Amino acid sequence: MVENVNLGKGEDQASTPEKHINFVEEIINGHLKSGRFGQIVHTRFPPEPNGYLHIGHAKSIALNFSLAEKYGGLCNLRFDDTNPSKEESEYVDSIKADIKWLGFDWEDREYYASDYFEQLYAWAVKLIKAGLAYVCELSAEEGREYRGTLTEPGKHSPYRNRSIKENLDLFAGMRAGAFPDGSKTLKAKIDMAHPNFTMRDPVIYRILHDHHHRTGDKWCIYPMYDFTHGQSDSLEGITQSICTLEFENHRPLYDWFCEKLEIHHPQQIEFARLNLTYMVMSKRKFLTLVNEGHVSGWDDPRMPTISGLRRRGYTPESIRKFCEYIGVSKNNSVVDVTILENHVREHLNAVAPRVMAVLKPLKVVIENYPADKIENLEAVNNPEDETAGNRIVPFTRELYIDHDDFMEVPVKKYFRLAPGTEVRLRYAYIIKCESAIRDEAGNIVELRCSIDLDTLGKQPLDRRVKGVIHWVSADHAIDAQVRLYDRLFSVEHPDKVEEGEDFTSHLNPDSLEIIEHAKVEPSLLGVKASERFQFERVGYFSVDKDTTPEKPVFNRIVSLRDSWARITRNS
């Protein structure tokens, strides 16, 4: 029907789909066309080192670094460390490790806003000399009162009209440590009646007798974000300064400082931050989760932190693709977490070696198979990747299969094992269930089966056996701990809470199930942390750092799509 399909290039088009240009790229194209910044594109990722990075940051990182790459420019890493009381070098290290893990490289351009303190100070003096800044002695609370409200304009500080000389002396005194914390601030003199609060004489310097992670005790006054960010961008020759929507109100101030200081003036561009269903995404809430013990730490595999996703087993490729896929816009949106999950499935389907692992072991004894016989059967490592090769799995008289693969009274369309029915053991033979053995409590603890030895590598001609199940040899199986992770919250929007509740009331009580004695195939002996596998018919798993040579520990990254579970759920 469609005539304009280019058949010759069809595969190329599929692998590199015609990507729509997002609004940020449109703006950049405009800059390139007008020559506002010449033909240069220079972005930056500016984290505050006061917490761990999360998937929302990954969106910003991917955006900034990818834009630079796409336009043949550069992207800096800059730590926005203007608040000494909250920032630590521990976070600097983790942030750098996370960005590297994601696969981005700032090369030698690792900058710190604190490196610009001296220049920032000089610019503050310049503002004072231009009559555009003054030392104010209103307390924080008084400052709030003077700022006015949504509907009423603010009023002028009584200190607003000091002489330039007095301001200069006072500001020098602030730097010299002559005044206690909170006693004075330096404010920009703009417009107390401005409809935008950020323009109502904003504080640009405050007194903080605090130790800074990089400048030590050199300073006791520190610049505010608004007086730092744009100037830092300017010093680094940034062209497009990309940030999230909540800074939109700050753009007039960003512009004001660049203009009044007469310095290189980057363009601030705001985009919508990432939200995911079944997740919260703020440092404060993460802290609550950690401090109240709902998770084991910032790198708990259920956390949407980069370190959590990494430990869970997510691949950096899948996170990058996800970030590209969701796009960039100014719409406040909530992305369905299944999209993230599908990206990691897609990647792991292509690259993860397949193995057999039995999570809930049920012993199977094949009565017509010799007790002393061991057959080494060949299994495909990855049907999606011919180069992955084959491996050997030992087959013996006593096996384990998964409890879920047996039903004493099978429901309709169930084609796994049941009394009297047959099933294919993956890569091995067809067996038939002859009887089930119970313990005293009535639980089924063992199956007695018979084998059809004429079914290895071929289908029987006289009948169709549809079910295929995984198994491990009881004698050869390795004992493993398996941690089944699920969504941390049980509702799509955990932030939406009733009166008197908070987001923790939506925690999913079943977000972690630990299986102490799973049985996995012997090829898994000696696995190393962060290796990833597909447990056939079950899901994708990665080796946790808690693994020991004696006992491997696996984290479930994500289950396989399970259309059987869907059928049973719907009926």
Added chain:
RNA sequence: UGCCGGGUGGUGAAAUGGUAUCACUAAGGUCUCUGGUUCCUUCAUUGGGGGUUCGAAUCCUCCCCCGGCAACCA
């Protein structure tokens, strides 16, 4: 209430005055020694009203809804 943003299927994004497009989810089907993968099919007239126009998601206008802003945080 003031200012700034934003409203396109259940979800995320396209379409920049000219046939509402691409994915995800969901549902159904195909294939299969993974109930995985693959492949196929189905699912919106763009927040609402009015206007301009041969023609509007796109332009004008009024209204509605959602988000952000009143830290000496970023």
